[in-house]
Amino acid sequence: MKDWRYWLSAQQGTLTALVIFVLMFVIYTMNHPAGFSANVVQTAANKGVLLAFVAMAQTMVVITGGIDLSVGMILLLTNCLASWLVIGTPFETALGVIAVLAVGALCGAINGAIVIYGRLQPIVTTIATGAVYFGIALLLRPFPGGSVNEDLADAMTGRVFDMIPSSLIGLAVVVLVIWVPYSRSVYGRAAYAAGSSETAAYMSGMPIRRGKFLSYTLAGLIAAVGGLFLTFFTYTGDAALASGNAYTLFSIAAVVLGGVSLFGGKGSAIGAVFGALAFRTIGDLLFVFDFDPIWQPLFQGLILLVAVSIGAFALIRVRNRLEWFL
Amino acid sequence: MSDTATVRMTDRMPAFIRRLDRAVLIAFACIILLLVLGSLYSSSFLSPEYLLQQLKVASFLGVIATGMMLVILLGQIDLSVPWVVSTGAMMACAAAAYGDIGVALAIPFGILCGVAIGILNGLGVAYLRIPSMIMTLATNAVAQGAMVVYTGGFSPQDSATLTMRYLATGALIPGLPNVVIIWALVGAGMVFVLTRTSFGRCVYGIGNRERAAYLSGINTRRIVMIAFAVSGGLSALGGILLAGYASKAAQSMGDAYLLPAIAAVVLGGTSIVGGRGSYLGTIAGVILITLLQSILSVMQMPEAGRQIIYGLVIISMLLLYGRNPASR
Numbered sequence: 001m002k003d004w005r006y007w008l009s010a011q012q013g014t015l016t017a018l019v020i021f022v023l024m025f026v027i028y029t030m031n032h033p034a035g036f037s038a039n040v041v042q043t044a045a046n047k048g049v050l051l052a053f054v055a056m057a058q059t060m061v062v063i064t065g066g067i068d069l070s071v072g073m074i075l076l077l078t079n080c081l082a083s084w085l086v087i088g089t090p091f092e093t094a095l096g097v098i099a100v101l102a103v104g105a106l107c108g109a110i111n112g113a114i115v116i117y118g119r120l121q122p123i124v125t126t127i128a129t130g131a132v133y134f135g136i137a138l139l140l141r142p143f144p145g146g147s148v149n150e151d152l153a154d155a156m157t158g159r160v161f162d163m164i165p166s167s168l169i170g171l172a173v174v175v176l177v178i179w180v181p182y183s184r185s186v187y188g189r190a191a192y193a194a195g196s197s198e199t200a201a202y203m204s205g206m207p208i209r210r211g212k213f214l215s216y217t218l219a220g221l222i223a224a225v226g227g228l229f230l231t232f233f234t235y236t237g238d239a240a241l242a243s244g245n246a247y248t249l250f251s252i253a254a255v256v257l258g259g260v261s262l263f264g265g266k267g268s269a270i271g272a273v274f275g276a277l278a279f280r281t282i283g284d285l286l287f288v289f290d291f292d293p294i295w296q297p298l299f300q301g302l303i304l305l306v307a308v309s310i311g312a313f314a315l316i317r318v319r320n321r322l323e324w325f326l
Numbered sequence: 327m328s329d330t331a332t333v334r335m336t337d338r339m340p341a342f343i344r345r346l347d348r349a350v351l352i353a354f355a356c357i358i359l360l361l362v363l364g365s366l367y368s369s370s371f372l373s374p375e376y377l378l379q380q381l382k383v384a385s386f387l388g389v390i391a392t393g394m395m396l397v398i399l400l401g402q403i404d405l406s407v408p409w410v411v412s413t414g415a416m417m418a419c420a421a422a423a424y425g426d427i428g429v430a431l432a433i434p435f436g437i438l439c440g441v442a443i444g445i446l447n448g449l450g451v452a453y454l455r456i457p458s459m460i461m462t463l464a465t466n467a468v469a470q471g472a473m474v475v476y477t478g479g480f481s482p483q484d485s486a487t488l489t490m491r492y493l494a495t496g497a498l499i500p501g502l503p504n505v506v507i508i509w510a511l512v513g514a515g516m517v518f519v520l521t522r523t524s525f526g527r528c529v530y531g532i533g534n535r536e537r538a539a540y541l542s543g544i545n546t547r548r549i550v551m552i553a554f555a556v557s558g559g560l561s562a563l564g565g566i567l568l569a570g571y572a573s574k575a576a577q578s579m580g581d582a583y584l585l586p587a588i589a590a591v592v593l594g595g596t597s598i599v600g601g602r603g604s605y606l607g608t609i610a611g612v613i614l615i616t617l618l619q620s621i622l623s624v625m626q627m628p629e630a631g632r633q634i635i636y637g638l639v640i641i642s643m644l645l646l647y648g649r650n651p652a653s654r
Binding site: 067114118119120121123124125127128129130131132134135136137138139142241242245249252253256262263294295296297298299300301302304305308309321322324 | 403450454455456457459460461463464465466467468469470471472474475478537540541578581585588589592598599628629630631632633634635636637638640641644645649650
């Protein structure tokens with residue numbers, strides 16, 4: 001086999017997600033009354049990037065074979081924090097942004113420390129830390145409110161050169177600055193290896209603990225970027241339990257659509273980004289087809305159900321029944 | 327190493343304590359600690375009325391946590407609890423609107439809806455090999471969507487039947503609420519199934535290693551599907567009781583039960599990766615969670631503080647006894 005074949009099979013999940021997204025987006029814009037215009041793209045991008053950030057954060061943890069059920073709550077917490085801090089002169093705003101990102105990374109690091117050094121299961125740990133993060137968010141914003149540096153917010157939600165949505169550029173920057181170096185580093189490799197087989201990775205002397213810890217920390221950081229963007233879009237901080245839970249759930253859906261294996265060790269954050277964008281577009285499809293919005297949750301649920309069932313086709317290729325059981 | 331140490335330590339204790347898990351002991355110790363702390367705050371904490379009231383509140387969670395425990399013992403998880411609870415409640419109330427037959431069949435119909443969602447979960451997890459976390463999330467979303475369509479996005483208008491209200495609020499034996507009896511029956515059934523039937527043995531076997539269970543000739547896929555169906559049915563039963571308690575169903579009535587149910591099962595010493603755990607632990611976990619919630623609300627702790635303490639307590643208790651063995 002040639003090199004590109006290996007590359008293709010490694011990127012299969014990501015490419016599938018890309019194809020699904022492009023297909024959905026074409027259907028979406030073709031049926032949108034305004035057609036394919038910069039405005040439509042901007043609105044779609046602004047709706048999609050939030051979930052894309054959360055899905056990227058989720059991917060970081062899922063790759064190590066864990067799961068982060070607190071990711072939506074970190075988003076809320078950083079959103080509420082940003083509504084206090086990201087305001088004032090450019091210097092104060094910059095300090096606020098740094099503080100918000102640091103808090104997000106700290107939340108992720110706490111998850112990582114408890115899971116790795118406390119040796120607790122990721123599911124339970126992140127459920128519990130999620131409750132704590134939500135509690136802190138609620139302390140910060142018992143009622144929706146606050147404000148944000150509007151110049152910065154408008155710049156981040158607007159368009160560059162009147163063409164490209166700046167939120168998409170933000171997303172690309174995060175991918176290039178965080179994901180690409182990370183996934184090529186020793187620690188990123190170790191995180192993949194730990195998700196694939198922790199024992200084998202340990203025996204090979206990979207730095208799995210530091211790799212996993214870095215993954216959890218970066219997950220918190222990326223979720224904080226999402227929280228910043230949420231603040232830029234809404235101009236307020238709002239600790240709404242339902243929206244935090246929804247982001248967590250949708251992030252798992254997006255990760256699966258993006259071809260990341262929930263068993264760990266397989267997939268990429270770029271796939272998860274396309275998974276998130278595809279998931280959002282599917283949700284919006286109903287609007288362009290003039291359905292009653294009441295059908296949207298059911299439609300989203302059914303799409304999710306079908307999407308996860310598609311993975312079952314791999315079972316047909318299984319020759320040895322023991323491979324049913326991972 | 328820690329296992330042998332605990333064995334040696336517990337060797338001197340009476341037989342019935344020796345058989346207990348360390349986790350269950352710590353959980354019960356924490357319950358007593360909470361009661362002592364509560365009684366320092368207010369003397370009414372140790373009154374029989376208050377304790378009975380807590381037991382009653384705990385029963386709703388107990389019924390739901392029973393199903394969750396069965397699924398967790400398999401090494402799976404059921405995240406569809408919130409909307410199965412709501413679906414069970416809403417469908418039972420909806421059936422009540424169809425005359426006398428509807429009223430009579432309201433409870434079975436509600437449970438049947440829960441079982442149906444559970445079977446769907448089971449089909450996906452057992453036969454299509456979809457990870458339970460994502461499969462149950464998807465069915466939860468579908469159930470939510472179906473209920474939103476059914477109610478039109480508003481709070482449902484149907485109200486609970488008299489039987490449902492009686493089961494949730496009445497007391498067949500004076501002084502002992504019916505829900506407590508129902509939880510006791512459900513719990514006794516689960517203890518019997520887990521310890522005295524081959525189904526129960528199979529559940530523990532699959533939780534330890536599904537591959538080995540399959541090679542031993544167990545129809546693992548059927549067992550997993552039945553477990554999910556039971557979990558769905560029990561969640562729906564919990565929802566029906568809750569609807570009877572509040573005399574009507576509500577849109578998001580199940581949301582408050584997912585995390586407590588998982589927390590109760592795990593705090594009771596059941597391993598989240600499956601294969602290990604006892605029902606006594608789940609009882610302890612349910613009571614512990616209920617008491618904690620009650621004490622925090624009696625102390626008029628705002629919601630934010632409650633969430634923080636709740637999370638911290640779960641983490642610190644698990645750090646005490648829920649840790650995985652050290653690597654290799």
